[in-house]
Amino acid sequence: MKPISNKTIKIFWPLLLIFSTLVFALAANTYRTQHRWYDEDTLERGAKLFQDNCVACHKANAEGSADWKMRDANGNLPPPPLNGTAHAWHHPKATLVSQILEGGSQYGGTMPGFGHKLTAKDAEATIAFFQSKWSDSLYQQWVKRDE
């Protein structure tokens, strides 16, 4: 057998590093969407749609307003968190989609509807984005409520 050359060793370690980084990244991505209704592509599309349409009110990580329970002088509620700390998780996906497409006026709220701009699939993708902020146990409670 030929002895392993120095050159081979020099190439081996960086290759191993690249390979393990790739495996790790893949595993982390799979973990993010494991046991969820959405896949990685939907999540990425949703993150972008959320960034473009929702962050002005619901903030970058869907954390919403801190004082979301306090009505303002006109009796309106501020944008609630969608990250699992308020009650978006009480609603089935279809209700969330209709809230996004039709807006809050159906419930006496002020959120604008996005039906002129987003499809139901787009709305679902934004839901995937804010659901990615939910813990697994909260997500499971949401799944159970919908059964």
Ligand code: HEC
């Ligand atoms: C102009 C501010 C504003 C924008 C932009 C906005 N929202 Fe809202 N959103 C609100 C407010 C305020 C409420 C509370 C109900 C109401 O007043 O209509 C709300 C409520 C919601 C709810 C219901 C939460 C619950 O706990 O029941 C969801 C879901 C939601 N928004 C998703 C979105 C998504 C997704 C987008 C982007 C496509 C978006 N919103 C854009 C202001 C906004």
